[in-house]
Every structure is written in structure tokens, then in C-alpha cells.
Amino acid sequence: MSDWMMTHRALPGRRRRALSPLREHLRDSFWFAPTAAMVVVFVVWLVTEELDTAIVESLRDQGDFETLDDLVRFAEDVKTVVGAVSSAMMTFIGVVFSISLVAVQMASGQFTPRVVRIFVRSRITKATFAVFLATFVLTLLVLTAFDSTTDPRRVVSVPLVQSVLTLGMVALSLLLFVMYVNTTLRLMRVSHVIARIAAESFRAVALMPAAEVGEGRPELGPVTAWIAHEGRAGVLRDVHIGRLVRVARRHGVVLRLVPRIGDFVVPGTPVLAVHGGQAPPARVLRYTMGVGVERTFHQDLGFGLRQLSDIALRALSAAINDPTTAVQALDRVVQLLAVLSRRPLDVSLHRDRAGAVRLVQPLPGWEALVDLGFAEVRAHAAESPQVTRRMLAGLDDLLLLVPPERCEPLRRHRELLRQAVERVAPTPADRAFGLRPDRQGIG
Template sequence: MGDWVTTRGLREGRRPRALSPWREHLRDTFWFAPTAAMVLVFAVWAVASEIDARIVRAFQDAHDYDGVSELISIADDARTVATTVSSAMMTFIGVVFSISLVAVQMASGQFSPRVVRLFVRSRITKVTFAVFLATFVLSLLVLTGYDGEPDPRYVKTVPLLQAILTLAMVGLSLLLFVMYVNSTLRLMRVSHVIGRITSEAFRVAARMPAAATAGAGVALGPETARVLHQGPGGVLRDVNIARLVRAARQHGVVLRLIPRIGDFVVPGTPLLAVHGGTAPAARSLRYTVSVGVERTFHQDLAFGLRQLSDIALRALSAAINDPTTAVQALDRIVQFLAALSHRPLDASLHRDRRGTVRLVQPVPGWTELVDLGFSEVRRCAVGSPQVTRRMMAGFDDLLLVAPQERRAPLLRHRELLAQAVQRAVPEAADRAFALRPDRQGIG
């Protein structure tokens, strides 16, 4: 999946959508899909109930009371199913998602606490939970639809269509349960988790504007004002680019975001620098900045490398001691850095419809990304020849694809790794073995 994003997603940046931050924030929540499903099932039940009532009235108007009696008999059989579903579904939900919480705990301890968000953002998990709850609610509503009148001439409704919908929801629940179990088992595999993180990181890079350097012939002019952060303190998760570009265009200025996405912002500290005029009114800047308790992928270019580095560090710890997982994380670190090796970094320029730069958003530079991907792992990898061999091969591959001006940080890390191995490994043969490039670590 990551390779697909590399070949297609990094070609050209996309114009930011106005509702993009809201959509991303809803993906990071678990309440929206179940709540929407329960509201929808109320609406579907109301429509089905009206259709059932009209069917009964049509039979009664035609004086076909035998047909009404047959409908009542069929609905009585379906009532047993609805009763069983309503009593068993909540127990089923509790057991299934209790097991899921245990799986999330295990993944958090083995990989990194940051990977829990993969479970929260999993679409199949949300859809399964939503359908389970919707099936339970629908079964209760169906049970309330039974008239209890035995005379077919006076019965008002027979929940026939409602019962059919309940059976259909039960079948859909069983199908989603199988898909959910398969998805959960995949999310517990380290290779799949690392692949998902890499794919998300590539999507962030794909959304960056194609011309992203602050020095691409754009003069911001002198700084004329600053906007302070007035909201709560926390991690800067993302900014509403479309709103900021519109506010800057209306006031004829250029806005420059001072903190970087992923930084912790404190109330009262500078948030935006204004170039070329007065600061936009506070009303036009409302809801343009999102601050939370943790970082998200939405606009954070470095967050993927942060998670991959965390997984490698956790794998190299004495408690886990799994160098093969560290090698898998390094594979993706090298892949991501290779994809960014020719892209302009340091700042992302956002333009209005006329092509005028209106927002400058800082992003990590090449040296910062290389340091993030290798610094901590390099310090912990000295005692594992499998990891050092993979790192040496990774440096060699990146030196082949990176332009000349970006090779200095790679050469620095390569030399530091070699020096650390020479100090830590006394035998010359072991040193030579540990520093021999190998893309698989040790075969």
C-alpha cells in the first residue's frame, strides 16, 4: 500500500478542503458512527412501521382477513427471533469488544501507545460496532410494534417488514463480525501496523503543496503583527488551511504559522505572524486552529517517522528484544525518506485561487527528518548486528537517491554508527560483520 501511495500520491499536492479538519477529527472519535447508526435506525423503523400499517389496512379494506391472519402468524414467528436477538446482542457486543480492548492493550505494549489510534480510526471496527448497536435498537423497536389484538379486523399493524429488516441486520452483523475479527487480527501483526503507519505518512506528504519551499521566489515582506494563541494549551494537531487562506486574502496579508504541527502550544504565545498589513479580526480566525492532547496524521509530516522510530526503539528494548521488528521499522523509515529526498521541505506554501501565497506553514526539514528517523535507533542498535547492518544498507540506499546537498546528515549518521560499533565491539571480525550493509539485517 505504501508503494502505491509513493508512486501516485507524491506527485502533486491537493487543494485543501474547508471541512477537511472536521472530517479528520471525526475519524479520531468512536462515538459518531454508532450515534449516527442509531439515529438512522430510528428513521428506518418509523418508515417500515408506516409501511406495515398500510399493508394491514390494504388487506382490511379488501376484507381479506385470512391474509391478515397469515401476516399475524408470520410476524409471531419472527417475534421469537426478535426477542432472542434483543436479549443476546448486548451480551455479544460486550464479549467481542472486551476481547478487542485486550488486543489493543497488547498492541500498545508491544509496539507503541501511539498505534492505538489505528484501532480507533479503523472503519471496520466503527461500522461493526454501529451495526451491532443498530440491530439491538431495531429489535427492541420491533418488539414494541406488536399490536396484541387477535382479531384481524381490528389489528392496526403487523411488524412484518420490521421483522424482515431485523433478520437482515442479524445477517449483516454476522458478516461484519467475521470481517471485524479478520481486521483485528491483522492489526495485531507488526508488519501490518508498520505498513498502515507508512501509508498514512505518505498520504500526509501527498497533501503537501508541490512547491513547498519558502525560498521559491516568494517575498513575505516585513512582519507587521502577531496573533497570540488564546485557546487551551495542548498539541497543535492541525490548522484549517482553507479558512486561514480566505482570511489572509480578505485582508490582503500573508499569514505565517509560527509553531509547527505537533508542537505543544501554550496560551499567550505567538501563533501566527502577519506580513504586509494588519492582523485579521479574531472572528475570521475562529476555529482555524485545533489543539488536542495528542498528535494526529492530518498535517503532521513527522508523525509517521515518530511512530516508526518508537516501534523500533520498543523492539530494541531489553524487555522485548526483537531486532527483526526494528529492521521492519527501518525498512519503512528508509522508504519514506527516499520518497521525500527530492521534495522541497522546510515550509509549505498555500495559495489562493489567484496563485498568491497567503499562508506559510512550517514543516520539518530534511536534516530534521533524518535525525528523527535514525538518531535514537542508532544509539540503541549498537548491540544488535542485525539492526546495524540494516542501517548501513539504508544509509547506502539513501545516499544513492538523495541529491548532493542532502547527503551530509546521512554521512554523519553513518559515521556515528560506525564509531559507536567500533567502541562497543572489541573483536575486529565482529565489527566488520556488524558494519557490513545488509537489507535483511542478517539474511
């Protein structure tokens, strides 16, 4: 079954409870996973040290000093290995860091600067850094556990379990390094970057509850209060839906988000409209809105189309002149719009447990999404028959999928594309060739 069919079938009727944005913010950060790994490995080291001490005490109680002597000689050999591993881990960390910087620089320069966050959110990259740092910390801790005495009757602890754990971490580090290199090489290829953007977009669509078909925007009554934005200026990244719904239910009001996710907000501008009562106190609304320096996929339906359009525009620029990449981006634009073609848009309604609407969140409408996916690319694609042919085929496919009331924006873009090609094509044959729909552009 194709990716489009699986995604298209999975979305209708799917309704999931709104989650806290904290997990998304942690995924957008790079410090959490390595820090957590080092804390965990320290706790594990404490446990293994107790196990090693218990093993030595058990052998001493049994009077098995011959085995203890063997363990001490084994520890002397392992100490050299652990020291070498400790030095090698720092070299590996430097190599991984260098590969990441080169990959990010190439991707941001060739595709769009907004794809950098794909590398930041990459699980395999975080896991590699986390395991490498944890292995390095573990080797340092294990080196401190070696006893200076070689007399088995006086030895306190032999890091037997710790050494086995260290070797296991080294094996895991090597495995992750191979996986990391493979993933990084994939992400340096534009087709995989575009596919990752599309996958993140589908996830955002699936997690966003929307109004039921035919429900439309509810009657909220007059605005009884406005709530202004307090804090720093920036892009509205997401809102804590669950907390806002609880606040609205507790105070018996309906909250309506004024800006859309992805809008730039400044202090003093209204961000919430209150319907049906007084505004909740500012303290209960604290930490309900995430403001940052750039947009994210979380709760932002248009951000995926924005990135795909940016990649297509960069590919069509005179400096790069890569229409095939623009066609690959258009493939995903058509796929994403096909998924959204029959989904209720414009507004997302969030209800409390009793089923009452408590939060109204604006979403981009169908026409806005179509314009976002096609307008800028169409304006720069008239001289590239490969792109115009692919865009026409995509528009024709969407016209077969969307409801009749959503066909007008698609027809408008089709007509504007036809006019643009007729203006720039020098001969009737060139115009006819550029206006012939082809799903591969020029196969």
C-alpha cells in the same frame, strides 16, 4: 508493482485542495459512527412501520382476512426470534468491547502507546459497533410494533417489513463480526501495525501541498503584527488551511504559522505572524487551529517517523529484545524517507484562487526528518548486528536516491553508526560483520 514504486510515482506533482480538519477529527472520535447509525436506523424503522401499516390497510380494504390471519401468526413466531436477537446483540457488543480492550492493551504495551489511535480510527471497528448497536435498537423498536390483538379484523400493523429488516441487520452483524475479528488479529501483529503507520504517513504527505522545486521561501517583508494563541494548552494538531487562506485574502495580508504541526503551544505564545497589514480580528480566526492532547497524522509529516522510531526503540529495549521488529520499522523508515527524498520540504505555501501566497506553513526539513528516523535507533542499535546491517543498507539505498545536496545527513549517520559499532564490537570480525550492509539485517 511494489508499494514503494506506486507511492513514489503518485506523489510528485500531486496537489490537492486543503480540506477542513472536521472529517479528520470525526475519524479520531469513536462516538460519531455509532450515534449516526442509531439515528439512521430509527428513521428507517419509522419508514418500515408506515409500510407495514400500509400493507395491513391494503389487505383489509381488499377483504383478504385469510392472508391477514397468516401474517398475524407469522408475527407471533417472529416476535420470539426478535426477542432472542435483542438479547444476543447485547452479548455480542460485550464480546466486541472486550476484544477491543485486550487488543489495545497488548498493542500499546508491546509496540507504543501511540498506536492506540489506529484502533480508534479503524473503520471496521466503528462499523461493527455501529451495526451492533443499530441492530439492538432496531429489535427494541420492532418489539414495540407488535400488536397485542390476534384478530385479523382488528389488527392495526404487522411488522413484516420490520422483521425482514431485522433479519438483514443480523446477517450484516454476523458478517461484520467475522471481519472485525480478522482485522483485530491483524492489528495485533506488528508488521500490520507498521504497515498501517506507513500508509497513514503517505496519505499525509500526499495531502500536504508544498513549495515548488526552486521556489523556496517567498519574500514576505517585515512582520506587521503577531497573533497569540488563545485557549487551552496542548499539541497543535492541525490548522484549517482553507479558512486561514480566505481570511488572509479578505484582509490583504499573508499569514505565517509560527509553530510546526505537532508543537506544544501554550496560551499567550505567538502562533501566527502577519505580513503586509493589520492583524485580522480574533473572531474570524476562531476555530482555525485544532489543539489536542496528542499528535495526529493529519498535516503532520513527522508523526509517522516518530511512531516507527518508537516501535524500533521499544523492540531494542532490554525488556523486549526483538531486533527483527526494529528491522521491520527501519524498512518503513527508509521507504518513507525515499518518498520524501526529492520532495520540497521546510515550508508549505497555500495560495488563494488568484495564485497569491496567503499562508506559509513550516514543515520539518530533510535533515530533521533523517534525524527523526535514524538518530535514536542508531544510538541503541550498536550492539545488534541485525539492526546495524539493515540501517547501513537503508542509508546506502537513500544515498543513491537523494539529490547531492541532501546526502550529508545520511553520510553523517553512517559514520556515527560505524563509530558506535567499532566501540562496542569486541573483535575485528564482529566489527566487520556488524558493518556489512544487508537489507534483511541477518537474513
